[in-house]
Amino acid sequence: MAASAPISKTIYLGAFVHSVSLQELEICPCGAIGVDEEGVIRFVERDVDGDTGRVYAKHEQWKGASVVRIQGKGFFFPGFIDTHTHAPQHPNTGLFGQTTLLSWLTTYTFPLEASLSSLPTAHRIYSNFVSRTLSHGTTTCAYYATIHVPATNLLASLCLARGQRALVGRVCMTTDMSPDYYRDASVASALRDSQASIDYIRAIDPHGAIVRPVVTPRFAPSCSTECLAALGALAHSTDSFIQTHISENTGEIALVRDLFPASDSYAAVYDAAHLLTPRTILAHAVHLSAAERKLVASRGAKIAHCPASNTALTSGCAPVRELLDAGLTIGLGTDVSGGFSPSILEECRQAIWASRFRAMCDGDAAKLTTGEVLYLATRGGAEVVGLEDKVGGFEVGMEWDAQMVRLGEVPVPVGLMGGDESEHEGDAADVDIAELANRGVDAPQTEPFRNGPVDVFGTESWDELVQKWVYSGDDRNTIAVWVRGRLVHQI
Amino acid sequence: MAASAPISKTIYLGAFVHSVSLQELEICPCGAIGVDEEGVIRFVERDVDGDTGRVYAKHEQWKGASVVRIQGKGFFFPGFIDTHTHAPQHPNTGLFGQTTLLSWLTTYTFPLEASLSSLPTAHRIYSNFVSRTLSHGTTTCAYYATIHVPATNLLASLCLARGQRALVGRVCMTTDMSPDYYRDASVASALRDSQASIDYIRAIDPHGAIVRPVVTPRFAPSCSTECLAALGALAHSTDSFIQTHISENTGEIALVRDLFPASDSYAAVYDAAHLLTPRTILAHAVHLSAAERKLVASRGAKIAHCPASNTALTSGCAPVRELLDAGLTIGLGTDVSGGFSPSILEECRQAIWASRFRAMCDGDAAKLTTGEVLYLATRGGAEVVGLEDKVGGFEVGMEWDAQMVRLGEVPVPVGLMGGDESEHEGDAADVDIAELANRGVDAPQTEPFRNGPVDVFGTESWDELVQKWVYSGDDRNTIAVWVRGRLVHQI
Incomplete structure (x- = not known):
């Protein structure tokens, strides 16, 4: 290879x-x-x-x-670190319309992800997407795959073959939040399939130099309490990273409150399942309460900031300055296809824009600088994926x-002298402007x-x-x- | 040509x-x-x-x-219509740092614009920028030039030579808002120079089929009451379009209040000078009061919405839905180099993002659709520049x-069959995934x-x-x- x-x-x-x-x-x-x-x-x-x-x-x-x-x-x-993206969703890049998170999932996402039961389909999408992310300078990527073991394993193999560092996660989703046609049959099968994918990835790259497995409960509403606990235990027993979503959208947060009435908060749902660890990547974190920030920080879990997605789906503007001040470790994530671009450079810009929108409400301290977003895109991301000693x-x-x-x-x-501004003071009488303009003509311009x-x-x-x-x-x-x-x- | x-x-x-x-x-x-x-x-x-x-x-x-x-x-x-951009500022595209409007003008803008006293410098910048905007599909562009007549005329000649429809405006700025080294010497000389540029443009394209002049007071703080009134009269006597800025930034609005204590509002300053006409293009309009919207609408003046610039300079999010509901005509403007891109397609996206940020505060009605921003980029823009019967x-x-x-x-x-999802149900046992992955290898990927x-x-x-x-x-x-x-x- x-x-x-x-x-x-x-x-x-x-x-x-x-x-x-x-x-x-x-x-x-x-x-x-x-x-x-x-x-x-x-x-x-x-x-x-x-x-x-x-x-x-x-x-x-x-x-x-x-x-x-x-x-x-x-x-x-x-190289850029993309701490959160969904490779199977790339055919939907740019498609989100007027949806928000929950309607977006059912309208766009589940039907597409289900199609990766076909390995040739998965191969076409994954091959294209790994090429795309590499072409944008992404040298490490934390990928969500789908529930399908063969396709997930193929993604890991492609990353290894192309030489792109990756965390590759088979997605777990057992509840009726997911449609009949695209759901794990049971908690037991979800665990078995996740284990199978972990085993495959460990077999093709035993030291995890390029690809590593990551336990991937889709998000709390997709998993029962039992499922979440089992996945927490699986991550522990297999010594794996964990990735999931948290507090992206207010409707989602209300749903989690309804589904897990015994928990104090969204973060507490994950914490009860031992899913908040120093090797946990939490995507979004747009609306975390102060108590949740403290809990997440105390567990050493990390944040994937995905501003392109949060803007496109009108989820909100994550308060990155406040999260940084709370001691959280943050990287950037493209979150394709909630996000509309596979580029972390675009994500840097989106992080700047989102911080400026926060600044319009909260004051100038919210503004991120160019240097800060480049840090998040490299060193911050490296820390999020546990590679801070190696890359960034x-x-x-x-x-x-x-x-x-x-x-x-x-x-x-x-035919013109260079841009020496002192020597060629403009004077209409001295210069035939029409002639100058014609010298600039190369119409039609070609590449x-x-x-x-x-x-x-x-x-x-x-x-x-x-x-x-x-x-x-x-x-x-x-x-x-x-x-x-x-x-x-x-x- | x-x-x-x-x-x-x-x-x-x-x-x-x-x-x-x-x-x-x-x-x-x-x-x-x-x-x-x-x-x-x-x-x-x-x-x-x-x-x-x-x-x-x-x-x-x-x-x-x-x-x-x-x-x-x-x-x-x-073709896209760019209803507001500053061609001489293109060398600063992407440079704005943490500035806001007034500090941005003195830090970045005035020194660069002053350098276009050199015609070779102007030629290099304008030739590049016209090529850039054409390459992004901009077929009509409302350009601000600088105070320099020769460079302004050169821009008009270049547009004519390249075949890009343009409004080209010599910028007027007589007050000490502008630095000593870059300012009209007097109202009389500002008028004379503006007239000279109008005459040149009318001479090279008598029917205005491609290039047309536009009277261009930079913005109220750059012009005295006398200057504004004289420019209003000039536009009338020469039957010209007018372009200027309005209500971009709260600091600017406060400054206008201080400078024009006799006026009820920023819009009223222009109205008193007869600068609000059906052929007036007002850039930004981020913070217009309800009374100002009504005044602008009643005069038939048009709006250039410049969301990239407004976000980059933290000016605010223009309430486009409300402006549309108030009956205003709106196009998009890249506002280079407050805006960071010469592309109206990027501006379409920025208009979508800005509208989503408004929606996060004001509710879903603020969200613009893809179709709506494409309308603003074409038909809306055409109406702003008075070409609604010809283009868009x-x-x-x-x-x-x-x-x-x-x-x-x-x-x-x-070597793989296409994306027929029904025929190739994935099954790890049937497929050598490593082999599939290798078939996808073309490392390093080349273009x-x-x-x-x-x-x-x-x-x-x-x-x-x-x-x-x-x-x-x-x-x-x-x-x-x-x-x-x-x-x-x-x-």
Whole structure:
């Protein structure tokens, strides 16, 4: 498999950008990062200025290593971590209409997920979606699959084959919240099937270097108290991660209150089943009470913030600043297809927008900065999926999960001098404007923007280049992606 | 110039989609639209099913016409109307940081706009930006330029040369709201320069078929009472459109109250200067009072809704539903670089998100539908710029301002049967999943997504295809653009 093909010792030369902390984004214009045959970062130099000689002077034994150099305006950035998405729902990406969570599930989601009983259908969808997420620079992804064991196992195999780190979860849903045609037959069968999927994933990747299983109760309304408790026990006995949804939508919260009258809160339902652990990923957390935040934090459970989905389904704006202040660990999740994009870069923007909408009501402190959302997309996400020692930043001993970002430079129109503003003071009398305009004509324009959507004029600071990428960039700017030092996508 | 090159009589064959009204989006899967040598639509057929024979049976004299056929999954859609954007600010697209309107102006905007005193600088920026907006399917654009006459005139020349319909406005700003280094010297010189730009634009396009001038007081704080009144008179005497900003940000509104103590409201400031007319475009209108809405509506002035900008600068969420209910005419504006994208398709999404945030506070009635935002982006915008009889929809007698949209189809992985869900019930025992996964391997993936960001699986209804385009599409899906029947962009 591709994921086991050998790689060569490589020096990544050029600018790199990564989060040092929530508050600090490091931008290093003249970097060099040495990555060994295991994909482990062995050195990080900051003053190399594109000169391999300077690298060899410090690291003589790297003289024979491959060199990957940034071309044009660009930088290396850590691979994105998507802490919450539903791979089988990708054919519905962009389809949500005017629905909200519960009507969306029955209108769009259950019929589509049920179709993955067909393995060829699953193969087509999963193959496409893993390619898509990789193309957006997502090097680690926490996937929900469906209730089907073969399709779930196929997703894990695809991630392993493509070399994308993944948590892959067979979804459990035993109650009549789910339709007859798409539901676990019993708690016993749900457990058996979940165990089968865990066993398969452990068999194909025994050390969990690329793919790991994750126990996945869909959400409280889909599972009985008995089922939730059994899944808590399964996660414990198999030493697995857990992922589920919490407090996404007010109607859902009311439903949980009705279904679990003995529990004090939504979070308490999961806690009673031992599903709140340091290896639990809770998606959404839009409407958690102060007591629930405290409970979740005390258990060390983590949050997947999914603003695109929360906006599209009118679920609400998660109070990320308050959640951070409560000590919670947060990553970003695309939540396809509640979310309308497989891109974590888009999710960064959506997190910014949602925080601004909160700021319109709650004041400026709610605003997240560009650096903060990039932290959530990398270091925060790494912590959510338990990989904070391996990925999310560029440090010696961590692994090379990275993307090469290239930005497009705006050409100077033919026949005109460059943008030197002092020498060419405009004066209508001196210049034949119609002639100038004609020199700019190339109508119809044919593919003028091969280098993607970002326009760099050359006057930008490094900080501004990063801002332009975050607010205007897309997959066209992610020209290569590596996981553990292995190239997994390129354009 | 390109805009005057001859075009041939053409039949556009295939699906088309356009707004009939705010409530109704027509999707015609089997259309044919005949466009004559003047770019005027001469027939619209709805039951042709890709068969030119059926067209000729009804329109014999079109037998020699060119035929442009939709390839693959796609449709013709009216060109977008951008009712508010600032071309000189494009080098700052994506740069706004944590600023709000007034700090953003001084930090980012004035220094950049001042640099367009250099005509080569202006040429590089404007040439790039006109190409960008065309590539996103924008066939008509209401541009703010800068205070510089030569650069403003150059923008008009470029639009004419490229064939993009435009309103082009020299910006007027006489008060110390603007910095010393970038301000009109006096009201007299502002008037003289505005007149010069109007004269130039009228000279290069006497009938205003492509480019038209627009009187452009930046916003009330930039202009004295005297200046505003003089510009109102100038618009009247030159029979010009007017564009300005209104009620974008609460700090700005407070400033206007301080600067114009004799006026009852921000809208009243403009009204006193005779700047509220049926040919006035007011950008933003986020915080208009009920009395102001009534005043604006009574004058027939129009609104440019700019949600991307309003969100990025934390200005607020314009209450579009309420503005529509008040009888106001609304289009969409990208407001680059307060807005972070030159794409009206992105603006459609932003209008949806902003309306959902309003819905979270005000209830579901605030939610705009996909059809409604597409109306604002086309018919609504056309009415805002006074072209409702010519563009925005596909009707006999209107002109062919259109884009060809193509969506990407997801391939069936090699060696597997298609997505027939009934025949291949998954069963782990029957299928070698690792083998299936390996067949899906093409690592590293190389440019798998040439056809853009939208994934079509073949099960979508036509309505769903349109939804996928709106929520996942970008300029890669706009593969050709026409204005008045003339091809102005293609990929």
